[in-house]
Amino acid sequence: MAQEYKLKGLASFADLAPLEKIECEVDGISDGKVLVVKLDGEVHAMSPRCTHYGAPLKSGVLAPDGQLRCPWHGACFKVRSGDVEDAPALNALNKFDILERDGGVYIRATESDIKAGQRNPVSKCTVSNAEEKVVVVGGGSGTIGAVQTLRELKYPGSITIISKEPEIVIDRTKLSKALIADPAKILWRPREWFTEAGIDIIKDEVASVDFAAKTVTTATGSTHRYTNLILATGGQPRTLPLPGFRDELSNVFALRDVSNVQDILAAAGDSKKNIVVIGSSFIGMEVGNALAQNHAVTIVGMESAPMERVLGSRIGAVLRRNLEKNGVAFKLSADVEKATASDANPTAVGAVHLKDGTVLPADLVILGVGVRPATDFLRDNNALSLQKDGSIATDEHFAVPELNGVFAVGDIATFPYYGPDGEASQCASSTGTSRRMRDGLWRAQSRAPLASLPPKSFIPIFWSAVGAQMRYCGNTVNDYDDIVVKGELREAKFAAFYARGDVVVAVATMGMDPIMSKCAELMRRGLMPGKKEIADGVDVLAVNL
Structure with missing residues (x-):
């Protein structure tokens, strides 16, 4: 009481x-x-x-x-x-x-x-309108955002999730950051939550969609009718079309779900191993950093600094130094040529060869070369035209304009971005990360099957464990032409302001909370100071909202 x-x-x-x-x-x-x-x-x-x-x-x-x-x-x-x-x-x-x-x-x-300290916003739910049926394809963060919001907003119809994911739904960010192998420790919601919320889960893979008949067919042959369809299949790890990486050799891993973490940890074992991570993306950097505690890790990247395209070489150099302090070695501005087998086991990887002649010993290899939209099941569908990168174009409600009652969210969606310098520009999720697109889904798209509500502005945010916590808001999809840095890069305590002209389009920080969050709010409200003001010493934390 x-x-x-x-x-x-x-x-x-x-x-x-x-x-x-x-x-x-x-x-x-x-x-x-x-x-x-x-x-x-x-x-x-x-x-x-x-x-x-x-x-x-x-x-x-x-x-x-x-x-x-x-x-x-x-x-x-x-x-x-x-x-x-x-x-x-x-x-x-x-x-x-x-x-x-x-x-x-x-x-x-x-x-x-x-x-x-918190409360579950969704109480037990009983379906009151059997004619209304939302089917969600996929089992990632986009899915939990959609189904939870639908139930919060008292959607009366049935909700069915169809996904081949081993667990629904996990905090996928912890796979690369902490290599957590127990799904129970990273579940967003237990299975009982979905049952109480009146949400059915079908563990299957969607093989095709008949948009005219409004039905989804799975790999096992079952068919499901929908009134609204939410496509949230996420990203699929890219592979390398090179000798030794085309399934010829074992102990070459991508990272997508808990089973991948389990396989990586089993291959690494307790004794010190030589581990090569291909790709200096955030996934590659996080995995490499996590494994460097007990193993000899080398990260191979094509850029001159980690994440150079997104963050620039100066900030990329900070990330590199952070990981080098933890024992990670780097081979940058490098091209991979092939992988070869181990002398002791001709079916397992033993080395990674670079085009400059460098041979890196490798007891296991982890691929962090990016993701592509998981839309293969839609490629031959004449009712939907995929973008060149395989993503699905949506409007600001995340609705697919050419299809009635169909929405796409997360890593498969290309949507209008209205952040700084973003009006009428397209922000393609496949060029960024799922954590950036999840923000857009969370309160905007998931309302769409209920009513024609106005789209809600948001600023993409992501974070990464790269020797220290790095935080980022905004979007550099339209590129940037200058960076203003405040703080001390050598001490990994800084705020970097990415500008296109005088417009600050993104901010990355390390060790300077809550500058990123303040900048995200300033961007959302159209109050973000310009590059010249930042360079002249304006303190964003002192700017009134």
Whole structure:
């Protein structure tokens, strides 16, 4: 039963300035804390930490429209309700009644709600309209964003997920960052959650779609009717069409699901191995960094610095130094020629050969050479024209214009981007990462099967564990022509502002939270300072929202 608890360190609502947020201890509850926020003259109390990875929301960014953004990964919450506004958080914040009396401020709550720090926004659901059927193809982050939002918004029809994914749905970012091999530790939701939400899961692979008949057929021959179809099959790891990489040799791995992590760890074993990672992308860098604790890791990349195309050579050099401190070796500006077998085992990889003649010993090889849209099952479908990269073009609602009731999200979607310097430009997800496109799906597309709601602006965000946490917002799909760097690159503590002309189109930070989140909010509201202002010393953290 709820009761009143006094908050320490806050005597009156009048002590709070407009848009101020403070974290208060709850008297009488060990480790009990709440966040108190003043918005439009009203005071709100809620859970103090982001429900994604536990970042302190007191360090987050509060906008005048009541959106509170996490300082680490950009998840957003509505102050007035505690509900999730943007990914990557799934659970809402607990909200508490707050009052002042007798020279103190109190909340009315239960101890369990205070300690829980979050709430599941979806209650048990019973399908009330059997004629309405949403079918979701795919089992990644796009899928959980869509189905959860549909149930939050009281969609009355049935929801069916069809996916060949071994587990539905995992926090895929932890595969490369931490090589977690136990799916139970990275499930976004347990199977019971889907059952209670009235969501059916079919473990199968979709073979074809009849858009005219509005049916989906699986590899096992079953057919499923839909009124709305959400395509969320994600990315498929690219391979190398070179000798030794075309399934000739074992111990050559891509990274997509938990089983890949299990195979990599089994091949690596307990004794020190020579591991070659091909590709200096974020996936390759994260995997290499994780394995370098116990093995000799060499990362091979075609660019002169890791992630040079996206981040530039100066920032790429910082990432390289971070990983070198952890024991990772690099072979950059390099082209792979082939892989050859081990002397001890002619069916297993033994070395990677580069075109400059370098031979790298390899007990196992991990491919981090990018992904392509997983749309092979649609390539011969005359009703849908795929883009050159295999992605699906959508409008700002993530609807496929030529098909009624069909939506595409995540790594398979190419959609209009309205961020800085982005009006009328197309942001292709296959050139970035799934974590950037998930933001767009989370609250925009997943509402589309319910009603014609206006599209919600968002700024793509991603992060990476590259020796230290790097955070990034915005988009450089239209390229950039200059970078303004604040901070100390040698100490890996910096904020890099990527500009096209005078427009800042993206920001990357390391060790300088919450600059990235503040910049994402400034971009969303059209208030981001220009390159000249940044170069002249404007502090983005001091810019009013």
